[in-house]
Amino acid sequence: MTHIVQIAPYIGRGSGVAGVAWNLQTELAAMGHTVESFTVATAQRRPTRGWPKHPLMRAFALFRRMVWFTTVGTVRARRFLAERPDAVAICHNNVMTGDIYVNHGVVGAAMRARGNGLWRMIRNPTHIFTYVRDSIRYRSGLHRAVVALSRSEADTLRRVYGRVRSRIVVIPNGVDLDAYRPPTPEARRRARADFHLDDDQRVVLFIGHEFSRKGLDQTIEALVFAPSVLLLVVGGNAQAIDAARARADVLGVAERVLFVGTRTDLPLFFAAADIFVLASAYEANALVVLEALASGLPVVSTPVGYAPELIVDGDNGYLVARDAREIGARFEDLADADLAEWGVRARRSVEHLGWRPIAERYLALVDEIIAERAATGAEA
Missing domain, CATH: 3.40.50.2000 (Glycogen Phosphorylase B;)
Incomplete structure (x- = not known):
């Protein structure tokens, strides 16, 4: 049985990063593995609050949470993982630690694709913070592996950030084949x-x-x-x-x-x-x-x-x-x-592309990392 910790701001049913992490976690647990979560609520040691209704206040709250989870959340995630030395960590967003990082998007590429990329970047502090943070992430080799969701996204990572020190592994998202099926x-x-x-x-x-x-x-x-x-x-x-x-x-x-x-x-x-x-x-x-x-x-x-x-x-x-x-x-x-x-x-x-075969691909990567750790320990 493998011990895995998933790191994301929020993990739960639905779409986006939270839904991907939830589906992956559900399948890994169903396969008999121990899976824990480290979220904003875990880092805060209390339930998260709701979001403001006003668009500007909501945007500010999102930015504040992202910065907090990237900084304070990283410190607390490292402590959390230190208490679980056998666990392999899969990080989905913000936090700057974990054996595996799943890249759910490249902000520089997203802005450039929409036109006036530089202007879109500098007028939004969220984009600037994300770009700087992820430049550090990819160029410093914080993670043993980075998961790209497609071959084109792997190429985009290299093009935007230059040399990515962590190895890149392509694993696409999955789909719930039971929830989404042709209707009667x-x-x-x-x-x-x-x-x-x-x-x-x-x-x-x-x-x-x-x-x-x-x-x-x-x-x-x-x-x-x-x-x-x-x-x-x-x-x-x-x-x-x-x-x-x-x-x-x-x-x-x-x-x-x-x-x-x-x-x-x-x-x-x-x-x-x-x-x-x-x-x-x-x-x-x-x-x-x-x-x-x-x-x-x-x-x-x-x-x-x-x-x-x-x-x-x-x-x-x-x-x-x-x-x-x-x-x-x-x-x-x-x-x-x-x-x-x-x-x-x-x-x-x-x-x-059901979630079970996708989870199996993640598990194969986790097993490789466990072997790398063992080899590194033996050399030491």
């Missing part, structure tokens, strides 16, 4: 009825909170070139939704865009949709792409993160430029296709 005809009927969608309507699904980075503007404009589809938008705050709705109105497609705001019952939306879109400027490895494919939806995506390794044009989706005309053309291609066949191929393309 009855489940699809109920899901579409919830949104008053007819059976013959072709529905494109967009999920994301950062509308600008994830390409909602381009997706809405694509409807001009795809008159036979509707767009279902999940995510975003009230201000972002109002701006996107105004954009749709200017383009004359507002009647074909449905905004539902932030939701957590994502399988319902996958069941209601026919096509998934992600016209993102940057992703390390978008979980929603895996979830869409697992749900039997063909994916129209820009070539970001893991998408180029997963999507085969004309088989389970299309890779496109961040161009509304091209995106719209692919929507129309799929609207005319037999989507049942596409759905079978989409599901098949991710069946090797």
Whole structure:
């Protein structure tokens, strides 16, 4: 039995870093290993408080927590690990310790991909702090190994930070193949009825909170070139939704865009949709792409993160430029296709990416690190 400690600000069901850590932890524990968590709550020795509602206050609170967990959290994490000398630590964010660090994104690449990268960096102290912190992390060899979520992300790490002293291992994110699966005809009927969608309507699904980075503007404009589809938008705050709705109105497609705001019952939306879109400027490895494919939806995506390794044009989706005309053309291609066949191929393309085989790859890396430690101890 192996002893593993996972480090992340928060670990729990859902999307993002917290969800990745939770799924990994669940599988490792199910395999019989001892898995502990070190989170902000662990470091504070008390439950975390809720976030302020005002956007500026919330942003400040997030920045303060990130700095605190990077500094004080690192000191306390090292003490925590010192009391568990047999444990191998997998760090997912902020804290500057751990045998393995999982890179969930490169801030410099994300800013550059959106344009005016330098200006985006210097106007936001969170981005500056993250870049400096991670430059120290990668160039000093703090960790025995760094996990990149795709081959392209491994290349991005080297390009942005120069020489990465820790060895880089590529392990993609997994997907919950039980939670995300093609719907039964009855489940699809109920899901579409919830949104008053007819059976013959072709529905494109967009999920994301950062509308600008994830390409909602381009997706809405694509409807001009795809008159036979509707767009279902999940995510975003009230201000972002109002701006996107105004954009749709200017383009004359507002009647074909449905905004539902932030939701957590994502399988319902996958069941209601026919096509998934992600016209993102940057992703390390978008979980929603895996979830869409697992749900039997063909994916129209820009070539970001893991998408180029997963999507085969004309088989389970299309890779496109961040161009509304091209995106719209692919929507129309799929609207005319037999989507049942596409759905079978989409599901098949991710069946090797369930969380159990992904956890096994992490465990193999953990075993290598245990062997390295033993060899180092023997030499000493």
